[in-house]
Amino acid sequence: MTEKRYPIEKTEDEWLAELGPERYRILRLKGTERPFTGEYNIHAEKGIYACGACKTQLFDSSSKFDSGCGWPSFDDAIEGTVEYVRDTTHGMIRTEILCANCGSHLGHVFNDGPTATGQRYCVNSLSVDFEQGTD
Secondary structure, eight states: OOOOOOOOOOOOHHHHHHHOHHHHHHHOOEEEEETOOTTTTOOOOOOOEEEETOOEEEEEEGGEEEEESSSEEOOOOEEEEEEEEEEEEGGOOOOEEEETOOOOEEEEESSSSSSOOOOOOEEEEEEEOOOOOOO
């Protein structure tokens, strides 16, 4: 079995040096930050949320909503930027979301969103950086 290749690839040592231990744990080791602790959980500025590892634009602020789950939530991703992977860890069946450009872990997507998409992309704040909009 071969490992999937991504447009941006680095060694795990390079990722660790670039991201630091906590971001590396979330983005590269598929960790989760504690709920209600992330910088972007309650954040309402207009702009774009980009991958914390490779800076690929992933979510527009217009898709962000307060789900009350303790992590930033979005009802849609920018087309083609997120990869969906079946996750059966922790005795659950979920859909993991990864950056399609570098393979970094973002969080999970659930089919319980309150908007027309029916989706709730549950994202770790440490998985993204915010780029403020200019309007």
